[in-house]
Amino acid sequence: MTVLITAWGASPGVGKSTLCAGLSQWLAATGLQVDHFREEEILTRPQFAAVAEEFKATGTVALKTLISATAKFSSPTAR
Structure with missing residues (x-):
């Protein structure tokens, strides 16, 4: 099963990227396959x-x- 997780926030600097990076690292450490990409990468x-x-x-x-x-x-x- 594939799960897509998106973090939304009202402004820059509130911790969205930090949260996503930490969550990605934690999930990968549990053995799950993680494809973490930044917002601007979605266009590519x-x-x-x-x-x-x-x-x-x-x-x-x-x-x-x-x-x-x-x-x-x-x-x-x-x-």
């Missing part, structure tokens, strides 16, 4: 191409687009 992942295109065109991304991209990312054949 092929599974999130539709997200990148929509964001570049409109400055926003619809929830439907994010859910679809997440399903592609979670697919065992996607990586």
Whole structure:
């Protein structure tokens, strides 16, 4: 089973990246496979191409687009 965890925050500097890095290290230490990537990397992942295109065109991304991209990312054949 693949789980995608996203950390959201209202402003920079509140600890999102630190939390994600620590959580990733902890999960990897338990033997789980972890693919930790930063927010800006999402635009370079092929599974999130539709997200990148929509964001570049409109400055926003619809929830439907994010859910679809997440399903592609979670697919065992996607990586």
